[in-house]
Amino acid sequence: MNIRIQKCIELIKANDLAGVVLNPGQSLTYLSGLHFHLMERPTILIITREGEMAVILPELEKGKLSGDAAKFQAFTYGDAPASWHTAFEQAASALMLETGRVGVEPEQLRFMELQYLHAAFPGVDFLDGSQVFSTLRLNKDEEEVAKMRRAAMIAQEALLATLRTLRLGITEKVVANELIIQLLRAGSDPNLPFEPIVAFGENSANPHAVPTDRALTPGDIVLIDWGASFDGYLSDITRTFTFGGVDEELMQIGEIVHRANQAGRDAGAEGLAAGVVDRAARAVIEEAGFGPYFFHRTGHGLGMSPHEEPYIYAENHQILTLGMTFTVEPGIYLPGRGGVRIEDDVVVTADGLQTLTDLPREVLPIEDFID
Ligand code: CO
Numbered sequence: 001m002n003i004r005i006q007k008c009i010e011l012i013k014a015n016d017l018a019g020v021v022l023n024p025g026q027s028l029t030y031l032s033g034l035h036f037h038l039m040e041r042p043t044i045l046i047i048t049r050e051g052e053m054a055v056i057l058p059e060l061e062k063g064k065l066s067g068d069a070a071k072f073q074a075f076t077y078g079d080a081p082a083s084w085h086t087a088f089e090q091a092a093s094a095l096m097l098e099t100g101r102v103g104v105e106p107e108q109l110r111f112m113e114l115q116y117l118h119a120a121f122p123g124v125d126f127l128d129g130s131q132v133f134s135t136l137r138l139n140k141d142e143e144e145v146a147k148m149r150r151a152a153m154i155a156q157e158a159l160l161a162t163l164r165t166l167r168l169g170i171t172e173k174v175v176a177n178e179l180i181i182q183l184l185r186a187g188s189d190p191n192l193p194f195e196p197i198v199a200f201g202e203n204s205a206n207p208h209a210v211p212t213d214r215a216l217t218p219g220d221i222v223l224i225d226w227g228a229s230f231d232g233y234l235s236d237i238t239r240t241f242t243f244g245g246v247d248e249e250l251m252q253i254g255e256i257v258h259r260a261n262q263a264g265r266d267a268g269a270e271g272l273a274a275g276v277v278d279r280a281a282r283a284v285i286e287e288a289g290f291g292p293y294f295f296h297r298t299g300h301g302l303g304m305s306p307h308e309e310p311y312i313y314a315e316n317h318q319i320l321t322l323g324m325t326f327t328v329e330p331g332i333y334l335p336g337r338g339g340v341r342i343e344d345d346v347v348v349t350a351d352g353l354q355t356l357t358d359l360p361r362e363v364l365p366i367e368d369f370i371d
């Protein structure tokens with residue numbers, strides 16, 4: 001039994017559950033190495049506290065069960081939907097799971113799967129198993145961190161290639177599309193962690209801007225928030241540039257956000273609360289008088305999911321432990337004028353936070369990157 005499944009079983013016991021149910025998504029891949037698409041046919045992995053494992057899946061997917069997954073008890077069904085419930089019933093009798101509390105991933109499991117589960121396991125209480133799933137993938141091992149570092153390198157290479165194409169009049173959408181092409185060319189998995197944000201001028205004051213037909217104009221801030229995926233592990237980076245020289249105050253907030261990013265990355269350490277990182281970054285911005293213009297948390301966990309634990313907000317008492325990975329992304333947003341955000345990805349090590357991203361963080365002129 002692999003170490004990840006062992007850990008899952010320990011967490012099932014620690015949370016006083018009879019088992020957990022997974023459907024296609026990052027946790028299922030993490031535990032089994034299997035990749036399934038979420039589709040109209042249900043695929044389910046059940047792990048019990050006794051270490052029994054059963055997978056319910058379409059007959060045509062059975063060939064995927066190799067390696068560790070070859071040891072799962074498999075219950076398959078054919079193309080006629082009327083017969084699908086029998087695979088669930090067979091799994092139920094094989095697992096002898098008649099009562100107890102079983103955890104599901106609340107953001108993953110759909111009504112369809114839940115209906116089949118309720119019908120086949122009438123005595124079982126299905127409930128929110130977040131405590132198991134958020135802890136399971138929280139601390140990354142060396143191999144996982146290496147994949148995240150690779151995802152960061154791919155993203156950085158793609159950005160540099162994209163910046164070379166910027167010119168007067170180019171639109172946010174065209175730049176975002178070019179960045180996607182460059183991410184794929186640099187070796188990202190095809191499923192990007194999220195659609196890149198490319199925001200010019202006043203649009204950069206919106207932290208979640210969606211690329212538009214806004215054309216690049218002298219005096220613009222250029223904010224780009226993007227990431228790559230490598231073997232299922234993600235990067236999430238933001239850099240901010242200027243085009244044609246921007247006004248003094250925007251340059252000033254650029255310098256403050258840069259210091260806040262550094263302060264956040266310097267403050268975190270094993271054994272400290274996650275909130276320490278937020279407070280250190282926020283203090284720099286507040287002391288400079290821009291507190292009200294930094295209105296989001298300083299970061300979020302990052303791994304196989306673009307947002308996961310630990311969340312980096314002031315009140316979070318969750319203790320940072322070795323191998324946790326998250327973003328540090330302070331920003332200042334001046335409505336109608338522009339915003340600056342500088343986002344890096346870090347891992348908790350015995351020597352403090354190690355940064356996986358190494359592109360220059362200063363707010364630099366785009367012109368420096370065009371050859
Ligand atoms: Co981001």
Ligand code: CO
Binds near residue numbers: 300327329343
């Ligand atoms: Co982020």
